Amino acid sequence: MTSEKLYRLITADGSSVSSPTKGTVGGHRKNRIYGRLDCKAARRALGTGRSYEQQRVFFADEATAIVAGYRPCAVCMPEQYKVWKQSSAR
Numbered sequence: 001m002t003s004e005k006l007y008r009l010i011t012a013d014g015s016s017v018s019s020p021t022k023g024t025v026g027g028h029r030k031n032r033i034y035g036r037l038d039c040k041a042a043r044r045a046l047g048t049g050r051s052y053e054q055q056r057v058f059f060a061d062e063a064t065a066i067v068a069g070y071r072p073c074a075v076c077m078p079e080q081y082k083v084w085k086q087s088s089a090r
Helices: 040-048 050-054 062-067 078-088
Strands: 007-010 016-019 025-028 033-036 056-059
Touching (some): 050 056
Antiparallel strands (some): 025 033, 025 056
8 A cells, every 4th residue: 555645735824734745835934934945044944953843834835825924035035025025014
């Protein structure tokens, strides 16, 4: 019997679901930030200890992260961050 790997993803309402499809963006629950899976800042934070890893979340896509109330990472998504920053300043 072959068991399919499941990934835990966060939905737009903030709940967690199991999915056979890997998330395309990662985030940090406490800081409410999302970014690319290869983000240098996230990798650096993951290397500093377990606390960041415990707050790590994943989303199916960027749109879901936004609806869930997360903002783009300034390091790996500078253009999206700039747009978010301008719109949140109003």
